[in-house]
Amino acid sequence: MYDDHSEKRASEEVVTPAPQESVPVPHGTERSAFASTLFWLRDLMLSVVIAIVVILFLYQPVKVEGTSMMPSLIDQERIFINKFLYKFGIGEIQRGDMVVFYYPADPSKSYIKRVIGLPGDSVAVEDGVVFVNAKRLEEGYVPDEYRDRQSMPLIRVPPDQYFVLGDHRSSSNDSRSWGPVPRPYIYGKAVFVYWPIEKMGILH
Numbered sequence: 001m002y003d004d005h006s007e008k009r010a011s012e013e014v015v016t017p018a019p020q021e022s023v024p025v026p027h028g029t030e031r032s033a034f035a036s037t038l039f040w041l042r043d044l045m046l047s048v049v050i051a052i053v054v055i056l057f058l059y060q061p062v063k064v065e066g067t068s069m070m071p072s073l074i075d076q077e078r079i080f081i082n083k084f085l086y087k088f089g090i091g092e093i094q095r096g097d098m099v100v101f102y103y104p105a106d107p108s109k110s111y112i113k114r115v116i117g118l119p120g121d122s123v124a125v126e127d128g129v130v131f132v133n134a135k136r137l138e139e140g141y142v143p144d145e146y147r148d149r150q151s152m153p154l155i156r157v158p159p160d161q162y163f164v165l166g167d168h169r170s171s172s173n174d175s176r177s178w179g180p181v182p183r184p185y186i187y188g189k190a191v192f193v194y195w196p197i198e199k200m201g202i203l204h
Contacts (some may be wrong), residue, residue, distance in 0.1 A: 103112065116175070123152075123155055
């Protein structure tokens with residue numbers, strides 16, 4: 001006798017797959033994994049190359065020599081300067097910026113100082129205290145023991161020039177001695193300390 005129910009049950013039997021470890025690996029899977037690794041390494045190397053290009057062409061590592069910018073920067077400290085921030089008009093030179101420039105009296109040398117006076121400003125120093133446009137300049141970056149007691153008569157910063165001072169006033173050769181810096185001589189802004197490790201960080 002024909003058994004509809006048994007036929008139906010037979011057609012609904014479930015086939016249990018073999019254990020996972022026994023499933024054959026499709027041909028080429030190993031090659032795909034190897035290709036993925038190669039692509040990952042390629043992307044990593046490309047990222048490294050881009051980072052190097054950015055550092056070399058946008059930033060320049062420099063070594064601080066001397067004590068004129070203490071305590072903000074110390075002798076033999078390594079920093080990055082942004083070479084294109086000012087060059088392409090991305091940012092304007094601001095009062096308080098630490099800038100790197102060719103020494104006006106000898107362009108073969110480079111100095112780093114802090115911008116105090118902008119074009120058109122009046123700058124005077126009275127007993128070590130700086131006045132810009134007849135107002136005392138607040139300089140939290142200059143500890144009292146680093147401030148000398150010298151005075152300088154009022155000067156007017158010429159157009160397209162900048163008056164600069166070192167933070168360590170008693171140990172700095174700056175615009176008080178040789179005048180403002182022409183704008184074309186300024187070629188970078190100090191932005192980041194990378195050595196020593198304990199001082200690593202952005203310069204403000």
